[in-house]
Amino acid sequence: MNLHLLSLLGGRLLVALLTLLIVSFVVFCATQILPGDVAEVLLGQAATPEAVAGLRAAMHLNDPAILRFFRWLGGMLTGDLGISYANNRPIAELVAGRLGNSLQLAAATALFSVPIALALGITSAMLRGSLYDRSVTMATITVISVPEFMIATAGVLIFAVWLKWLPALSFARDVHSFGEMLRIYAMPVFTLSFVISAQMIRMSRAAVVEALNTPYAEMAQLKGASRPRVVLRHALPNALGPIVNAVALSLSYLLGGVIIVETIFNYPGIAKLMVDAVATRDLPLIQSCAMIFCVVYLLLITTADVIAILSNPKLR
Amino acid sequence: ARATSALAATPVKGGNLKAAGWSSSTADTLDPAKASLSTDYVRCCAFYNRLTFLDGDGKLQMELAEKFETKDAKVWTVTLKKGVTFHDGKPLTSADVIYSLKRHLDPAVGSKSAALAKQMTGFTAVDPLTVEITLAAPNGDLPTILSTHHFMIIADGTTNFAKANGTGAFVCENFEPGVRSIAVRNKNYFKSGGANLDSFEFFAITDDTARVNALLSGDIHLAAAINPRSMRLVESQPNVVLSKTTTGNYTNLNMRLDMAPGDKAGFVEGMKYLLNREQIQKSALRGLAEIANDQPVPPMNVYHNKDLKPKAFDPERAKSLFQKAGVLGQSIPIVASDAAGSSVDMAVLVQQAGNAIGMKFDIQRVPSDGYWSNYWLKAPVHFGNINPRPTPDILFSLLYASTAPWNESQYKSEKFDRMLLEARGSLDEAKRKQIYGEMQVMVADEAGTAIPVYISNVDAISNKLKGLLANPLGGMMGYAFAEYVWLEG
Amino acid sequence: MSPLVEIRDLKVEATTDAGRRVEIIKGVSFEIAPGEIVALIGESGSGKTTIALTLLGYTRAGCRIAGGSVSVDGRDMAALSEKERAKVRGVDVAYVPQSAAAAFNPAQRIMDQVIEITRIHQLMPRPAAEAKAVELFKALSLPAPESIGSRYPHQVSGGQLQRLSAAMALIGDPKVVIFDEPTTALDVTTQIEVLRAFKSVMRQSRMAGVYVSHDLAVVAQIADRIVVLKGGEIQEIGTTEQILSAPKHPYTRELLAAFSPVARVAAQAAATASPPPQPVLELDAVSAGYGRLQPNGKPLMLAVDAVSFKLERGRNLGVIGESGCGKSTLARTIAGILPPSSGHIRFDGRPMAPLARDRTPEELRKLQIVFQSADTALNPAQSIEDILGRPLAFYHGLRGPARDARIDRLLDLVHLPRALKHRLPGELSGGQKQRVNLARALAADPELVLCDEITSALDTVVAAAIIELLKELQRELGLSYLFISHDLTTVQAICDEVAVMYRGVKVEQLPADQVGKAGGHPYARLLMSSVPKLDPSWLDTLERDPELVAAFSKR
Amino acid sequence: MAIDAANTTTASQRRTGYRFNLTGWISLIVILAWALIAILAPYVTPHGISDIVDTDYFGPMSLQFPLGTDYLGRDMLSRILFGARYTVGISLAATLIACSIGVTLGMAAAVTGGWFDTVLSRFIDALSSIPSKLFALVAVAGVGSSIPVLMLILGIIYTPGSYRFARALAVNVNTADFVTVARLRGEKLSYLIRAEILPNIIGPVLADVGLRFVFIVLLLSGLSFLGLGVQPPEADWGSLVRENIGGLPFGSPAVMAPSFAIASLTIAVNMLIDNLPQKIRDRSE
Ligand SMILES: Nc1ncnc2c1ncn2[C@@H]1O[C@H](COP(=O)(O)OP(=O)(O)OP(=O)(O)O)[C@@H](O)[C@H]1O
Ligand SMILES: Nc1ncnc2c1ncn2[C@@H]1O[C@H](COP(=O)(O)OP(=O)(O)OP(=O)(O)O)[C@@H](O)[C@H]1O
Ligand SMILES: [Mg+2]
Ligand SMILES: [Mg+2]
Numbered sequence A: 001m002n003l004h005l006l007s008l009l010g011g012r013l014l015v016a017l018l019t020l021l022i023v024s025f026v027v028f029c030a031t032q033i034l035p036g037d038v039a040e041v042l043l044g045q046a047a048t049p050e051a052v053a054g055l056r057a058a059m060h061l062n063d064p065a066i067l068r069f070f071r072w073l074g075g076m077l078t079g080d081l082g083i084s085y086a087n088n089r090p091i092a093e094l095v096a097g098r099l100g101n102s103l104q105l106a107a108a109t110a111l112f113s114v115p116i117a118l119a120l121g122i123t124s125a126m127l128r129g130s131l132y133d134r135s136v137t138m139a140t141i142t143v144i145s146v147p148e149f150m151i152a153t154a155g156v157l158i159f160a161v162w163l164k165w166l167p168a169l170s171f172a173r174d175v176h177s178f179g180e181m182l183r184i185y186a187m188p189v190f191t192l193s194f195v196i197s198a199q200m201i202r203m204s205r206a207a208v209v210e211a212l213n214t215p216y217a218e219m220a221q222l223k224g225a226s227r228p229r230v231v232l233r234h235a236l237p238n239a240l241g242p243i244v245n246a247v248a249l250s251l252s253y254l255l256g257g258v259i260i261v262e263t264i265f266n267y268p269g270i271a272k273l274m275v276d277a278v279a280t281r282d283l284p285l286i287q288s289c290a291m292i293f294c295v296v297y298l299l300l301i302t303t304a305d306v307i308a309i310l311s312n313p314k315l316r
Numbered sequence B: 001a002r003a004t005s006a007l008a009a010t011p012v013k014g015g016n017l018k019a020a021g022w023s024s025s026t027a028d029t030l031d032p033a034k035a036s037l038s039t040d041y042v043r044c045c046a047f048y049n050r051l052t053f054l055d056g057d058g059k060l061q062m063e064l065a066e067k068f069e070t071k072d073a074k075v076w077t078v079t080l081k082k083g084v085t086f087h088d089g090k091p092l093t094s095a096d097v098i099y100s101l102k103r104h105l106d107p108a109v110g111s112k113s114a115a116l117a118k119q120m121t122g123f124t125a126v127d128p129l130t131v132e133i134t135l136a137a138p139n140g141d142l143p144t145i146l147s148t149h150h151f152m153i154i155a156d157g158t159t160n161f162a163k164a165n166g167t168g169a170f171v172c173e174n175f176e177p178g179v180r181s182i183a184v185r186n187k188n189y190f191k192s193g194g195a196n197l198d199s200f201e202f203f204a205i206t207d208d209t210a211r212v213n214a215l216l217s218g219d220i221h222l223a224a225a226i227n228p229r230s231m232r233l234v235e236s237q238p239n240v241v242l243s244k245t246t247t248g249n250y251t252n253l254n255m256r257l258d259m260a261p262g263d264k265a266g267f268v269e270g271m272k273y274l275l276n277r278e279q280i281q282k283s284a285l286r287g288l289a290e291i292a293n294d295q296p297v298p299p300m301n302v303y304h305n306k307d308l309k310p311k312a313f314d315p316e317r318a319k320s321l322f323q324k325a326g327v328l329g330q331s332i333p334i335v336a337s338d339a340a341g342s343s344v345d346m347a348v349l350v351q352q353a354g355n356a357i358g359m360k361f362d363i364q365r366v367p368s369d370g371y372w373s374n375y376w377l378k379a380p381v382h383f384g385n386i387n388p389r390p391t392p393d394i395l396f397s398l399l400y401a402s403t404a405p406w407n408e409s410q411y412k413s414e415k416f417d418r419m420l421l422e423a424r425g426s427l428d429e430a431k432r433k434q435i436y437g438e439m440q441v442m443v444a445d446e447a448g449t450a451i452p453v454y455i456s457n458v459d460a461i462s463n464k465l466k467g468l469l470a471n472p473l474g475g476m477m478g479y480a481f482a483e484y485v486w487l488e489g
Numbered sequence C: 001m002s003p004l005v006e007i008r009d010l011k012v013e014a015t016t017d018a019g020r021r022v023e024i025i026k027g028v029s030f031e032i033a034p035g036e037i038v039a040l041i042g043e044s045g046s047g048k049t050t051i052a053l054t055l056l057g058y059t060r061a062g063c064r065i066a067g068g069s070v071s072v073d074g075r076d077m078a079a080l081s082e083k084e085r086a087k088v089r090g091v092d093v094a095y096v097p098q099s100a101a102a103a104f105n106p107a108q109r110i111m112d113q114v115i116e117i118t119r120i121h122q123l124m125p126r127p128a129a130e131a132k133a134v135e136l137f138k139a140l141s142l143p144a145p146e147s148i149g150s151r152y153p154h155q156v157s158g159g160q161l162q163r164l165s166a167a168m169a170l171i172g173d174p175k176v177v178i179f180d181e182p183t184t185a186l187d188v189t190t191q192i193e194v195l196r197a198f199k200s201v202m203r204q205s206r207m208a209g210v211y212v213s214h215d216l217a218v219v220a221q222i223a224d225r226i227v228v229l230k231g232g233e234i235q236e237i238g239t240t241e242q243i244l245s246a247p248k249h250p251y252t253r254e255l256l257a258a259f260s261p262v263a264r265v266a267a268q269a270a271a272t273a274s275p276p277p278q279p280v281l282e283l284d285a286v287s288a289g290y291g292r293l294q295p296n297g298k299p300l301m302l303a304v305d306a307v308s309f310k311l312e313r314g315r316n317l318g319v320i321g322e323s324g325c326g327k328s329t330l331a332r333t334i335a336g337i338l339p340p341s342s343g344h345i346r347f348d349g350r351p352m353a354p355l356a357r358d359r360t361p362e363e364l365r366k367l368q369i370v371f372q373s374a375d376t377a378l379n380p381a382q383s384i385e386d387i388l389g390r391p392l393a394f395y396h397g398l399r400g401p402a403r404d405a406r407i408d409r410l411l412d413l414v415h416l417p418r419a420l421k422h423r424l425p426g427e428l429s430g431g432q433k434q435r436v437n438l439a440r441a442l443a444a445d446p447e448l449v450l451c452d453e454i455t456s457a458l459d460t461v462v463a464a465a466i467i468e469l470l471k472e473l474q475r476e477l478g479l480s481y482l483f484i485s486h487d488l489t490t491v492q493a494i495c496d497e498v499a500v501m502y503r504g505v506k507v508e509q510l511p512a513d514q515v516g517k518a519g520g521h522p523y524a525r526l527l528m529s530s531v532p533k534l535d536p537s538w539l540d541t542l543e544r545d546p547e548l549v550a551a552f553s554k555r
Numbered sequence D: 001m002a003i004d005a006a007n008t009t010t011a012s013q014r015r016t017g018y019r020f021n022l023t024g025w026i027s028l029i030v031i032l033a034w035a036l037i038a039i040l041a042p043y044v045t046p047h048g049i050s051d052i053v054d055t056d057y058f059g060p061m062s063l064q065f066p067l068g069t070d071y072l073g074r075d076m077l078s079r080i081l082f083g084a085r086y087t088v089g090i091s092l093a094a095t096l097i098a099c100s101i102g103v104t105l106g107m108a109a110a111v112t113g114g115w116f117d118t119v120l121s122r123f124i125d126a127l128s129s130i131p132s133k134l135f136a137l138v139a140v141a142g143v144g145s146s147i148p149v150l151m152l153i154l155g156i157i158y159t160p161g162s163y164r165f166a167r168a169l170a171v172n173v174n175t176a177d178f179v180t181v182a183r184l185r186g187e188k189l190s191y192l193i194r195a196e197i198l199p200n201i202i203g204p205v206l207a208d209v210g211l212r213f214v215f216i217v218l219l220l221s222g223l224s225f226l227g228l229g230v231q232p233p234e235a236d237w238g239s240l241v242r243e244n245i246g247g248l249p250f251g252s253p254a255v256m257a258p259s260f261a262i263a264s265l266t267i268a269v270n271m272l273i274d275n276l277p278q279k280i281r282d283r284s285e
Helices: A002-033 A038-046 A049-058 A065-077 A091-126 A131-145 A148-162 A178-212 A215-222 A227-256 A259-264 A270-279 A283-311 B038-047 B094-105 B208-216 B228-235 B267-274 B277-284 B315-325 B343-357 B392-399 B414-425 B429-446 C048-054 C082-088 C110-114 C116-120 C126-139 C158-170 C188-204 C216-222 C240-245 C250-257 C265-273 C327-335 C361-366 C384-396 C400-413 C418-422 C430-443 C460-477 C488-494 C522-529 C546-552 D022-044 D076-112 D114-129 D132-143 D147-174 D177-184 D189-225 D237-243 D245-250 D253-274
Strands: B016-021 B052-054 B060-062 B065-070 B075-080 B120-127 B130-135 B170-176 B180-185 B199-204 B240-255 B289-291 B331-337 B360-366 B381-386 B453-462 C005-015 C021-032 C037-042 C063-072 C093-096 C176-180 C208-212 C225-230 C233-239 C279-293 C299-312 C316-320 C342-347 C367-370 C448-452 C480-484 C497-502 C505-511
Touching: A002 A065, A002 A283, A002 D114, A002 D132, A038 A049, A065 A283, A091 A131, A091 A178, A091 A227, A091 A270, A091 A283, A131 A178, A131 D189, A131 D253, A148 A178, A148 A259, A148 B208, A148 D237, A148 D245, A178 A227, A178 A259, A178 D189, A215 A227, A227 A270, A227 A283, A227 D147, A259 A270, A259 B208, A270 A283, A283 D114, B016 B038, B016 B208, B038 B170, B038 B180, B038 B199, B060 B065, B075 B094, B094 B120, B094 B130, B208 B228, B208 B453, B208 D245, B228 B240, B228 B453, B228 D245, B240 B267, B240 B343, B267 B315, B267 B343, B277 B289, B277 B343, B277 B453, B315 B343, B331 B343, B343 B360, B343 B381, B392 B414, B392 B429, B414 B429, C005 C048, C021 C048, C021 C063, C021 C208, C021 C233, C037 C048, C037 C216, C048 C063, C048 C176, C048 C208, C093 C158, C110 C116, C110 C126, C110 C158, C116 C126, C116 C158, C126 C158, C126 C188, C158 C176, C158 C188, C188 C208, C188 C216, C188 C522, C208 C216, C216 C240, C225 C240, C225 C250, C233 C240, C233 C250, C250 C460, C279 C327, C279 C480, C299 C316, C299 C327, C299 C342, C299 C480, C299 C505, C316 C327, C316 C488, C327 C367, C327 C448, C327 C480, C361 C367, C367 C430, C367 D177, C384 C400, C384 C418, C384 C430, C400 C418, C400 C430, C430 C448, C430 C460, C460 C480, C460 C488, C480 C488, C497 C522, C505 C522, D022 D076, D022 D253, D076 D114, D076 D147, D076 D189, D076 D237, D076 D253, D114 D147, D132 D147, D147 D189, D177 D189, D189 D237, D189 D253, D237 D245, D237 D253, D245 D253
Parallel strands: B016 B199, B331 B360, B331 B381, C037 C208, C037 C225, C093 C176, C176 C208, C316 C480, C316 C497, C367 C448, C448 C480
Antiparallel strands: B052 B060, B065 B075, B075 B130, B120 B130, B170 B180, B180 B199, B240 B381, B240 B453, B289 B453, C005 C021, C005 C063, C225 C233, C279 C299, C279 C342, C497 C505
């Protein structure tokens, strides 16, 4: 059984590596179609043909594209992410801090939203059809149909500008106390939670409702089990697969999808780095960011799949 | 809130200033030659110095230079101030100046001012504090040209710009491109007194609303370039002061004279009459603009031609001109982008005016990315955005001379080129003023560039922040405010 | 003595999706004394399960107790609050569900589920509960009683699960146990063990019981009194003796009359007279199983071990054997769902590809399988019309009125009303579903039908009708059947020959009427002697060869 | 007996009918109203969408401008009515593209299994790990921004999620005996997914469609934020909120009204899906 699991994980890992390779190549090709290159972008309005040609030659941009790709890939394999075109700094250095920030924000959001979302989803499944259930459903849809930037901006206006309870900006550093950290993360975490919770609430509700409709849930009730026990001991373990999948998909949004929150709260995370990289056609940086998103995504999805498999004795 | 009064108040020492610009990316740099965004300029101004600078009245002042001397406007001798040191302790010498200026000629540096620097053909270090600069052709404006931000002086041989090593009022403590920089006061600054602030943190908040909100909540002391849409909110706040400068920044509609429909006589003129300048000023820019007369020299510039009146909004006249050009009723694409500020709104206004007279304008809004290399100068009808330049010579030679690198409408006039050279080589102020005035009329009437308004820059500042004055080089005191302002209370 | 359970004028209503109220139980009254076992019998859909569930104060979704009272040990279950009911369930009244396979949580180990009642009601510490569970496993003749609890539900056979669910109900020493068809899925040998175990456990602790079944012979062994139901109403109540020997109600008489169907001896004689026909199906040392292949080429779990037989055209082969002996696996292998790990299958004289997807459309059409569980074999989202119409369109290209006419004919064939074709499978009773399942196979005009336990969910009347139908079709169309069942009498009623399987091996094959006769395989004899009789004293007086029992019962 | 008609030989009359509750009706009416507005937009807007009709900006609600004016002084009501075209049209089309492709492929992968499933699943994983904004940037750079392109981009961005969801559901159904029966009959893939799998997963799939629709509406405005969305002066509702967000501090109708419009549509779509008309199957007398 453990051997089986190991071979399963090994296979997954191999496939993940292959996926990464393909993605890096696809991203590379995609960036090749983008109009303009880093030389033009860096020169901006000063991009006269001679200036562009000169800069291009100086940056070795005239080498064949595929050669540059393999050079990048080679570096990547030896753990060297390369040098950013835009500012000549090692990419590892640029990415490290930003990635740390993003992960912190993601972790804070996950810690906050996942339990709440699951609790809401599961309780509304338990009280299916009740007023509570309907209000949760209604509230979820209402909340996600409000654009993210609206929630963030309204939050800032109310809590930072009018009430002055929370800061309008969230720098990840310069944090001296736990209370301060809470204040700094409060609004971005709230905003992101609004965005990602809906899917988790709806999916966990659907999965638990499904599991509650089964004869074994009915049987548990006939054994005298209380409603919470039926849900927690019988429905939930069987609904785990779809739930972890929904959670993983929602969490994967927390890295690449938070550009609006990063912008509004001026939070230096990796999503903005990526958009910047695209804007400046900073190829090695785009590639590195894409790899990070891809790795995190695959990690989440694979974890979800493995949990789903582990939670189902038939698949184990 | 009211505009800042330049009351003579005594500066207070100390305090940590936090200020936010409006744009920033990983391409943020501490290399003055590459600086392209306001964010870069602010940082460079804090860490480096120029040989000269323009003061609040647009007058040239010496900074690192003691004096500029020339006989023929071709060979210039620059004497440097004594006792200036870089942050790492190295004294400033002529080698640093020559290195700083010469590198603009190297394409690998990717200098934004390569076009201007090209005229400097010879550099000689006469002695450690004297530099001789030879120009390809006489140019009386060299000291002013060297007051622009790209010509900051860096230490000889510098290639690594992870940290700044300049002579400026602040020492770079931390710099993360696309995130922020932290600067602390330079205790060895060569100007007496030095900066007032203990430290200065600068970053950018790209979202207009968020930038204003950060100021209102007290997170920052200065929010640069606030959007006209936020004016109503900011004006109602008691603890916020607005600092407005109209510098000569403009967003213009370019019609290439070598392409249809710009090559049809009457089209360009018609478009200039179709621009409802008042509406642009009032609606698109919420009054934060001054009406312009289709030429690039702004009113606060000493060479501005006051007699040249802006063209009035006259759809009927435009209609007859379009009829003459044979374009009436055609559908004309206009390329606009957020890259050229307010251009989308302006395009909408043109489109609306066109509808009334049976002209159809098809707005093509394109992404900011790659706008300057892909659409600007290239599309038949498109928008551009030009930052203020200190002299008419720079403006005309960059934008309107037959060989100008950024000849937005492909305007070609031998007479204009001759006049440009004549004014440049002359050291006679009255004559220059007269020639430049005439050239402004030519641009307004003949070139395919319609300049509807000069856009004002409004920085919103906390009422604790004092000492911020207007400057013709741009907002935030020509980006150099950190050195001069102080925090009260 | 006052009755332990007293049901007075019980009415249960269901609300249909049109919002209309339907009375499914129409005023039922009976009582159960302590220690007494009352059987509910009646056709499928007559309301047996519904009544049984009201003893727990429970009704299925959409239903509610509309009137009357159900008092258990002095408490009216219909009137209690949900919380108070939960306290009673499992401790005072326990339930053994109709479909054990569905009633087990697939994600939990069996032991945890069996002792869950003791955990919920905090009856005893965990080790004590586990020890008690193991005792029950032993009493219910489950194999490996010490370790079976650590398996997951999908790792034991259907019959084993049924017994495990009984253990689950008995662990809390309830006053009343409700058995909802607990032995339907069991083979006769196991059934005897289980019935005995039920009886002794219940007698020991003087439990009262409600025993729901459609099998009169089984009911005869265990019940003190019998309640005969039809259409939600009681037809007759009486002691077991009285119902069996002197039924008053015509419906009861009908049930009794259908109990022993006519054997097939005549048909067999006719068939043997004709020249030896070509075998329609031929198996040559076919082995199959589950799990990955071992180095020796056999699967990890070998379920069918080198089975060979020939089935001639127009004749039927019965396959019997205890639950989990590999009957269904054999059928699945022949059908091409599970590839054999070794051996060959010849159909109509030609070798057939191991997997269905490699077989020709003609082969697929001629060989049809009727699945054991009609519940899962019918698409819950398709109407009966679509389910039956698809093979007609697929194999014969029938469309429009021609197709409709054939669907009507098929429904007539399996004795289902034509109006039923507009319904979804969920709206049919278990027996009706099984008949639709069969009709679908017949729609293909097959030559060979693999019937996997198609009558086990049916009451005697309907089951007899189905058997008659199969015989009739065979006469008309020359079909052959591979008839899988653990019900010996049914097999004998239709088959020419019977193969007896034991642990994946075919232990013997002989003419149907000789099964169980002296000289046959001992296991077959054991099976035969285990078929319950209508005589209520049969179980108590049954003497089986102890050696045989020792050799084959405890697995 | 109501359900068990085994003994009822008389054919019960077939009463076909649907039950549709009030919530469902209201939702349907809201959606139809917006759809109608989208179609009739040019005829019902009181002002041109790009006409600056008010000298004031962020004007309050008034008789002349029932929803106030926007940041340029344009009539908000007209802009919202016209914006329905993009929000309703593009989003619905993109949702349909994403869900039909995703669900079909998901079912096909579950039914086919083997290498087809593995390759497709990995490919989809790869696709969804590429950040959607980068994807949109490249696509628009390559083919230019137009309404069909937008529909396609949004559709492709949301296909992987739909695929994963449908596949997970279909894998479960695929193990049921009735699918095996259909396979044994020799049915082709298209029949298996259309007739056997889809009807059994349609409930959760529809719920997912509703959620996806909301995300697409929002991403559309997100694209406008990057300059990739609907081209001005036209604007979808999300972009209307975005461009007028400066009016939020004054509770300007210019920012509230489009928000309400979005909410009304997305809530209606989801409520309709939750309360779809139910076929009444009880046809007995
Ligand atoms: N929700 C419902 N709506 C309408 N009728 C229902 C509903 N639930 C059950 N019924 C009907 O109630 C009747 C009694 O069902 P019940 O399950 O008690 O039958 P049963 O005697 O146990 O049959 P079987 O032997 O098949 O288990 C059946 O005819 C069934 O169709
Ligand atoms: N999918 C499976 N994986 C592993 N083992 C299985 C699987 N299906 C069945 N088995 C095992 O194979 C053996 C034969 O099962 P099969 O279903 O053929 O029994 P059966 O004779 O039909 O029993 P029943 O009368 O209970 O239906 C049993 O021991 C069972 O536990
Ligand atoms: Mg029942
Ligand atoms: Mg079986």
